[in-house]
Amino acid sequence: MVQTAPRQLKLGAILAGVGTNHGDWRDPAVPGDASVDINWYIEQARKAEAAKLDLVFIVDSPFITPDTAPHYLNRLEPLTLLSGIAVSTSRIGLVGTLTTSYWEPYNVARQFGSLDHISKGRAGWNVVTTGLEGAARNYGREEHFAHAERYARALEFVQVVQGLWDSYEDDAFPRDKAAGIFLRKDRQHRLDHNGVHFSVAGPLALSRSRQGQPVIFQAGDSDEGRNLGAHIAEGTFAAAADFETALSYTRDLKARAARLGRDPDRIVVMPGLSVFLADSDEEARALEEARLGRLDFAKSLVELGRLFNYHDFSAYDPDAAFPDVSNLTLNSYKGGAERVVRTAREEGLSLRETVARFVERRSAFVGTAATVADEIERWFRAGAVDGFNLHVARPADFDRFLTGVVPILQDRGLFRRDYEHDTLRGHLGLPVPENRYTVARGLADAIAAE
Template sequence: MPRHLTFGVILTGTGGPGEHNRWLDPEIPGDASVDLDWYTEQAQAAEAAGLDLVFIVDSQFITPDSPPHYLNRLEPLTLLSALAARTERIGLVGTATTSYNSPYNLARRFASLDLISRGRAGWNVVTSGDAGTAGNYGLDEHYDYATRYGRAAEHIEVSRALWDSYEDDAFPRDRSTGVFLDPDKLHTTDHRGEHFRVAGPLNIERSPQGQPVIFQAGDSDEGRDLGAKYADGIFTHAASIPANRAFADDIRARARAFGRNPEHVVILPGAKIIVGDSDEEARDEELAQHRLSNTFEQALGELGRPFGWHDFRQYDLDAPFPDVLVHAERSFRTQATSIVEHATREGLTLRQVVELHAAPRRSPFVGTATTVADAIEEWFRAGAADGFNIYVSKPSQFRRFIDEVLPVLRARGLARDGYTGTTLREHLGLPVPANRHTAERDTAAVAARQPASV
């Protein structure tokens, strides 16, 4: 068996994609997405259950067709810093784009969160699929795919170098000698690349976990390569066991090709979990939640997002799906291509595509506590997932997972009884990355002690 199950919690307040009407549920405060107390309640419940992380999604462009959570929400790092002061053990993961942040600024913010939380920070690396974001940063158009992923790779490289600016023993803080800093343990970055020029050093020390944990969620070839090369954790979608097993195998094969240990990449599909007193009751609750989720008009508007928020209302609903892939070139190209190819292959109209995307999708993780635990175990043992990111669509359902499903998984030896460490890396079973400068110094010292060859 691999490591214990990992569980994250996705907090999208009043409703993310496909859930425009979640806020109508009396369980959801109308201002949940901007209410620190609401986030705190969910994070503390997850922590009390020993779950591994909370995950805050983000984007920086909206239209009136965006879901409620996107229209009005807190900036992730600000929110996570507040949650760091209200929690003690749970990991704190936030989304931040490499397209519209400088490496120095973002590396400093995540390093600060990592110290504030004593080693619980994680960065979900994105390149921004919403093309309209460019206009919010003074650009006429969004970066193309090659530039976005080139920037992302270089951004991560620079950030990791900046996080190693100080070796772990750089600060003696010796009052008897008056020595605060050992200058030999401070290192500039001196990076000059295709996209960034960064001198460094970063003015903050490493945390107990060395560096923030890197997550990634892209599914294109470029995205898979980026995740396989740099990510400690991969967020993906729970389609089926064969599909997710193939995805996990592909990511690990790519990681191995990049010279990494593939066991140091944690695969976490998103999962909607619904628990009932019977399987039938749980399926009824799933259907009720779906019926509340969105209307046809809302789904029609949201269909435009992967196509750069192209407005599909201008087309005849009963005509063949329009030729609109050009609008996705600088947006969510992989998702848009999948939609167009399916519509073309099946000869679908626009109405049929909207209805298909708005149709109920049966989650594999719906039923009694035992049924849900069986499904989670099956995925885990099949190598389709190392754990799951749980969507908190209905807080009472999240509590049922904690109170009813988690004990079953613990009884089977699949989930921890509690925390065994204090950092996010420890929760995920990942090693602390060595400081590159310390490693170079140690390697040089070992080489110097070797006898000269004759």
Template sequence: MTKLHLNAFLMGVGHHEASWRLPESDPYASWDVEHFQNLARIAERGKLDSVFLADSPVLMGDPGRRPGGKLEPTILLTALAGVTEHIGLIATASTSYNEPYNLARRFASLDHVSHGRAGWNIVTTAGADAARNFGLDDVPLHRERYERAAEFVEVSIRLWDSWADDAIRADKQAGVHADAAKVRPIDHRGRFFRVDGPLNVPRSPQGHPLLVQAGSSEDGRQFAARYAEAVFTAQQTLAEAQAFYQDLKKRAADLGRDPAAVKILPGIVPVIGDTEAEARELDAELDRLISPEYAKRQLEERFGLTLELDEPLPANLPSEDEIEGAKSRYTLIVDLARRENLTVRQLIGRLGGGRGHRTFAGTPVQVADAIEDWSKNGAADGFNIMPAVLPSGLEAFVGKVVPILQERGLFRTEYEGATLREHYGLPRPGVAR
């Protein structure tokens, strides 16, 4: 049986927006390296494939309402590499507000520092607030962002391949450190970038970091089918997850790729209790701590309309084609509200735990059942685990759910490889010359 892939998505003191208000939570943890080192060690104890840090080049949300600010993820992951030995280390970085040379160098460096455990979550970054931090008046058009991202990734791959695997000879007697003929410029001239190369970092242990993608729009799916080796996605129902899974695997096959080499990991926000009643009480406690007026303002910014807490979403919402932001998440939220006939207040409660990802409150066995159900029914190759509260939610998942998955033969009991690519069952890419 093919084993599941499990990634721990680390976000402050938890994915629920009110998690910081619990008595157990440290409101300063979001910029405490020791907090994240502890989380990485917990995830590694559970033999998880990887940990993941999201990022955006903008202050997200209202810092008066919840902890704001994030440490730069590749720097933080370097600190996590020093206290772990096996677990993969994935960071988000934007193709809209970086340059290929600097970013390729950063991820190659992380791969060297971690001995082959680096991964890059490729995002194009929606939102005019981020654009205005980089001298732009508004966010670039959605399709243009993805066109830039494609060229960005192509340039990065060529930079990682600008050193041959055997370029370094380190021949002291002959006085030759590297074979200069095996370190080559890339001389890229494209629509968005001009990059001479070569990279100033030798080829890293994995060759290329694991390439991850998280967009589910039409452009995002096609980009993932071409480049992604793991896909973080959000679906609310088994049918939606199956449709996404089948669609993306087919797109990859149509582009000549092995569909099995594209691992699809839906997000799940587990709220775990020893009994179902205990889990539901924790879930309800978190929801009671949500500030509805603040959450309503966030939705109003997303939809561009004034909303009423105890009314459903208006009928005259823009279509996905009419917005340039996060298209797939916009559609997911609207579909959820329409399908379940939710008021804005009820929708806020449903989104509070995972911003549109599937939330599930239950016992360890029930959480394991939910994971097994989707994985055995063509909806997932694994899961992006998003604990509502950290560190307690990750400790509960590792200590109580992982052993059940292991007993069922669904998850590893020991690490079998040394690199992140090996954890995901993916080959090391050769040098393209």
């Protein structure tokens, strides 16, 4: 009888300098320049690695306004940043966001492939299509790509990048100095892709890494976003406001993947995790209320507006019914925006109540370390998630989670005590993808031998 290893919880850390919430940067322990300080990121990544977390994650967005949250206003570019972290750590995974709407596949394949080599197989790419229409003018376009086109483009983009990553078979470079053979030419392959959105010849001037290819993550939650995830994702970061939402999302995504012939267990679902920890549950709830209750309502309106391409909600009566902005959801953060509109309409929420629900929303993970560990375990054992991606905002909160919650999860056998692998795929339990040309040649040889 084959013994299968028990599921292991996956944990990541979202490193966002001075914070993606408007108030976090005011914490005295947060350096005012944290978002552009490589040493701050290295320090947090080393903490996460010491606690045996699976990965650190760098968010990104190609458009800002004066009202954008502090971290986004002044931050380092993800791949440059992750390369710096790579040489200052040895085991933890390194995941960065990069849009398919305003880059080219060859550049992305080369850059993420390079990060994968620099880190010795620890790179991951969070594939996004960019929800902010204002990004178009930063890249020479008058209008943003239409929503459906963005996702069709993204699917082809990722397929091209993965094809380029297979340009060399794993035995392409014998580097035989005595024989004078550096490259086996029959092991180098042009892609010669000619598709709807891209035409790319290849080959990529870079071999595969120890983990074969960087891990593909995705976070879209619209119908098109979930379909893209079902096709390409090996991990997802889609938001989950509560247990029921998380369970529904995970079941739906994995069912879509199964219908495509994919193994649903090879998609690791890791939504964001916001935690409020204290010595008692009552103190933790008071801490949450103190922080969220002091949020500036005007800034909360801006944060809500971001889902609708920074629509200005300040012109509306906050205590009147949520305004009809359904026409604004079609080409921005479609999934999230449509959820706001639908919920507000179904529940008859005012604008103020909608802000409370979606911007100043309360966390499901509030209490002592044991209480938070209990809730994490509940979500995990029920199959609502495969793990979580912890928002790192205030240093004391991060330290308390790593030294308080993580050991409890380890004691319960849910989370590793030490790394068993040194690649991101190894940490996440994902297989190394076989080189497509090696597979094809093997099949051809088998047929010829019959």
